[in-house]
Amino acid sequence: MNFHLLQVCNVGQIVGGTGACTLSVVKSLPEIKHSVVCLGKISPDMSRIFKGVDLYEWKSITQKQVEQVQPDLVLFHNTHQRRVEDELFQVTLHYVHSRITPVKADRTMYCSRWLADQYQAKEEQVCLQSVFKPLISTRLKEEDYLLRKGQGNDPGLPEIKDDRQVRVGRICTPQLKKWPGVLIEMYEKLSQNFPQICWEFVGCPEGMQQKLLEACKGRAKFIPAKWEAREHLWEWDIMLYHNPDVTESFGRTVAESMRSACIPIVDNRGGFREQIIPGTGYLCDTHAEFEQALRELMDNDLRKEMSFRCKEHSDQQFSLRRFGDDLLDQFQAACGVSA
Numbered sequence: 001m002n003f004h005l006l007q008v009c010n011v012g013q014i015v016g017g018t019g020a021c022t023l024s025v026v027k028s029l030p031e032i033k034h035s036v037v038c039l040g041k042i043s044p045d046m047s048r049i050f051k052g053v054d055l056y057e058w059k060s061i062t063q064k065q066v067e068q069v070q071p072d073l074v075l076f077h078n079t080h081q082r083r084v085e086d087e088l089f090q091v092t093l094h095y096v097h098s099r100i101t102p103v104k105a106d107r108t109m110y111c112s113r114w115l116a117d118q119y120q121a122k123e124e125q126v127c128l129q130s131v132f133k134p135l136i137s138t139r140l141k142e143e144d145y146l147l148r149k150g151q152g153n154d155p156g157l158p159e160i161k162d163d164r165q166v167r168v169g170r171i172c173t174p175q176l177k178k179w180p181g182v183l184i185e186m187y188e189k190l191s192q193n194f195p196q197i198c199w200e201f202v203g204c205p206e207g208m209q210q211k212l213l214e215a216c217k218g219r220a221k222f223i224p225a226k227w228e229a230r231e232h233l234w235e236w237d238i239m240l241y242h243n244p245d246v247t248e249s250f251g252r253t254v255a256e257s258m259r260s261a262c263i264p265i266v267d268n269r270g271g272f273r274e275q276i277i278p279g280t281g282y283l284c285d286t287h288a289e290f291e292q293a294l295r296e297l298m299d300n301d302l303r304k305e306m307s308f309r310c311k312e313h314s315d316q317q318f319s320l321r322r323f324g325d326d327l328l329d330q331f332q333a334a335c336g337v338s339a
Contacts, residue, residue, distance in 0.1 A: 004033040006071035006090075008061060010078045012040035014049050014227045015203075016173045017252050018077050018097055021111070024130050025075065026053060028324035035069050037061070039083055045227050062086050073331055079103050093334040095127070098249050107334035111250040112271035127330055128274065130323030131255040131314075134230035145234040149261050150304030151311070166194075166298065169236040169262075171202035171253050174225045179208055180245050186287055188215035194294055200236065202229045233260035237307075238297060241266045242290060248272060254281070258314035261307045265293045275317070279309045 009022045026034045035054040038046065042057045058065060063086040066074060074090050078097040081104070094105035099118055102108065109127045110116040116126050136142060172178045187199065199216045201209075203225035213220045223229050233239065239257035241264070250271035254264045258280060266272045268283035276283055282293035297303050316322070 003073075004035070004069075004071045005029070006035045006037065006066065006069050006074045008037045008039065008074065008076045008079050010039050010080070010083070012038035012042040012046055012057060014043065014046045015225050017250065019046065020131075020252055021095070021097065021129050022077055023049060024132065024320070024323060025327065026050070027132055028130055028320040029327060035071060037069075039079070049227055060085050061088070063088055066090060073334065076103055076105060091335050093330060105334070107330065109330050112274050114247075114270050114274065115249040124333075127326050128318070128323075129250055129252060129255070130318050130320050131252050131259060132320060133259045134233050134256055135228070136231050136234055137228060142234070146261055146311070149237070149307045150300075151261065151308050166197045166238070166303075167200060167236045168197050168238040168240050168294070169200040169202065169232060170204075170240055171229065171233070171257075172225075172241070174203040174205055176205060177246060178203075178243060179205055180243055182244060183242070184208075184211050184215050186242065186290070187212060189287070190291060190294065191216045191219065193291065194298070196298070197294070200232060202232060230256055230260075233257050233262045236260075236262045237303060238262065238294070239264045239266075240290065240294075242284070242287075243267065251275070255314055255318040258310040259318060261311040263297060263303065263306050263310055265290060265297075277313060279306060280313045281306070281310065 007022050007025060009018055011018055013019055014023065022036060036050060037056045037058050039058060042055060047055060061084040066088055071090060074088060074092045076092065076094040078100060079094065079102065081101050084103045092105035094102050094108045095111065096102050096108060096115065097111050109125045110119065110121055111127070111129055113126050191199065199220045200223060201212060201220065202223045204212060204222050209222050223232060233256055239253065239262050241253065247270040254266055254272055254275045257264050264276060264281040265284060268285045273283060284290045284293060
């Protein structure tokens with residue numbers, strides 16, 4: 001397809017939802033030419049992950065700069081109106097990821113039904129993201145991890161025992177607002193009630209690590225936030241996420257965990273609710289419900305069954321092919337109508 005797409009990413013890093021979604025667009029439409037503008041300093045990880053894509057670092061968007069790139073369509077990601085100095089002549093589409101004052105575009109789409117409702121937008125403007133399966137850099141393969149989670153039979157791997165240590169992780173960007181103090185009390189109680197659980201945290205700020213380590217009775221591991229850290233989802237049985245202060249518009253880690261056959265237990269709010277269907281995870285309103293979900297998943301057979309359902313559901317719902325088809329529909333709508 002002879003088509004050139006210019007994406008405008010509001011950050012210059014791959015860690016976080018916007019940068020990751022920008023990459024999902026590239027991966028879901030491999031047949032077209034891609035360029036990406038970052039409205040922030042481009043991190044080494046961003047440059048490495050987007051190798052082969054024309055990558056630019058701009059402070060703002062002007063018509064002169066866009067003309068030099070010569071795209072057929074400009075796709076904004078969560079771009080505030082103050083970051084765009086001129087009205088662009090090109091066809092524009094805006095993918096809104098959170099509550100902002102977005103730059104106007106020929107068409108606007110939203111990453112979840114929940115977010116679209118905040119803007120009183122139409123159903124056809126909702127476009128759920130895709131997520132690719134987290135890469136595996138260890139000597140094990142995807143099939144090995146699935147076998148360890150009970151999906152298949154291999155005499156070379158031992159059966160999972162009911163009393164084995166269960167791995168429960170939390171993965172999030174290292175921002176203080178994403179790691180509220182209430183987690184200390186929550187994990188202290190959960191750690192006391194579930195001595196068979198080993199806790200792992202990706203992206204936890206350094207100032208909070210010692211407190212969480214003590215709350216988890218020493219059974220905690222801390223992993224720096226980087227793109228490759230997603231591979232730990234393959235090793236986890238459960239991904240637990242609670243934050244009473246922040247409602248996620250979509251929350252890619254839920255879909256990423258399911259694509260890794262890892263069962264999500266998360267807040268019953270925002271975009272999380274649109275990803276989990278019955279039998280693929282838990283949506284919780286209270287600490288007691290989080291605890292009950294963990295208690296149920298200490299049953300090895302239930303954990304195996306739900307892990308399989310997570311993988312089956314997410315491989316279809318969040319596939320790159322589905323996302324690519326939806327994006328092409330949105331591109332055509334942007335060229336023909338305004339919304």
